[in-house]
Amino acid sequence: MAAELAGMVLKCEATGKLFFSSKDAEVHGEETGLKDFSQVSLDEKVWTCEETGKVCFTAQQIDLHKRRVPEALTWHEGTVSDLKAKQAASSKSDEGTSEMETEEELLLREAGVKPKQKKNAAPAAAHVVTKESVVQLVEMGFTQLRAEKALLRTANAGIEAAINWLTEHLDDADIDEPHAEAPQTKSQDEVDAETAAAMSEGGAKSSSSQLTPAEKKAKLDEALAKARAKKAGTSVEEFKQMEKVRREGGKELTAARREQEEQQRKRDMEARQREKREFEEERRRLREKLAADKADKVKKGLIV
Incomplete structure (x- = not known):
């Protein structure tokens, strides 16, 4: 991006992320292939959630976040300028990325785990694509290779972001070239489980050696429940x-x-016993008939 963008607050239209420096926006563009950024006014109003740290620009965004995260109850009104000032103050004590809170960081915060500060960190799971997203894109008519590339380039930001990237890059000369490194394909449940495991490990790092296997499992289950909730x-x-x-x-x-199987087993057993009794009764009647026939013939002198 041009040097004249320095000092501006930029928003990625595809992912909705805010950037307080053109350098961070450039890095995001290079990593994802997204080039559609808009400038955000410093005087524009924003609402920040006290419980999750989520920043929203409209009432609709607030309502959506509340539906997704019922714990998001307290909101503070401010401006983009206020956010920039807070970011500048924070960067003095901790030289981390100036990018707004990511979904992974939000999930960790909701689980009670303080997200680690990262410097020039690459997007989480840069070489992982979700199976469900790939299937949806393939069903729309894209090849699996293109679907995977779009998801990787947009850091798994979602179907809409992937489609936007594909629309912009359909004519690229290398669009159908094989991956230099094949991505991992995981289900959303696997991604959730790994995120939950990361939460559990992050929250109990200092005392993990003192936890019993049962306690570790309980912490993992709790983190997984939060992720799935x-x-x-x-x-x-x-x-x-x-x-x-x-x-x-x-x-x-x-x-x-x-219970149904047990009742059926009893009925089958009773049927077999009934058949056995009927068979024995038939044999008894045949023996009696044979004995009576023999006695009658002896009486008539037909046999000795």
């Missing part, structure tokens, strides 16, 4: 309650199935 757009307690109901329903279904 966020994805489901509900609170952790509501998600746990839904999981409890689902598990109890599964137990009841299993118990009912076992």
Whole structure:
């Protein structure tokens, strides 16, 4: 980007991220291939969530965030200039990236884990694409290679960002060249589980050696529940309650199935016993008939 952009606050139109320096915006553009940036006025109003640190520009964005994160209750009104001042003050004590909070950092914050400050960090999971996103893009008519490239270039920012990138780069000479390094394809559940594991490790790093396997599993389960609750757009307690109901329903279904199988087993056993009794009764009647026939023939002198 040109030097005249220095000092401006820029927003990536595809991902919605804010950048307080042209250098950070340039790095983002190089890493993702996205080139559509707009300038944000320093006087523009913003609302910052106290619980999550999320910055929203409109009431619609606030409502969407509240639906996704029910814990987001307290909001403070300010301006982009206020955010820039806070960022400048923060950078003096910690030379980290000036990029706004990422989704991963937000997820870690919601789990009670303080995100690590990174300097010139690459996007998380730069060589990982989600299976669900690839399938959706392929179903839209894109090749798997192009779908993977779009997701990698947009740092897995979503289907819309991937489509925007593909639209801009369909005529690139290397669009169909194989990957220099094949990306990993993981399901969204696997990504959630890894994120939850990172939360658990980050929150218990100092005392992990003192935790028992059961305690480590409990922490991992708690972090995973928070990640899945966020994805489901509900609170952790509501998600746990839904999981409890689902598990109890599964137990009841299993118990009912076992009861049905037991009843069927009893019916089968009774049927076999009945068949055996009928067979023995038929044999007894045949023996009695044979004995009666023999006695009658002896009486008539037909046999000695």
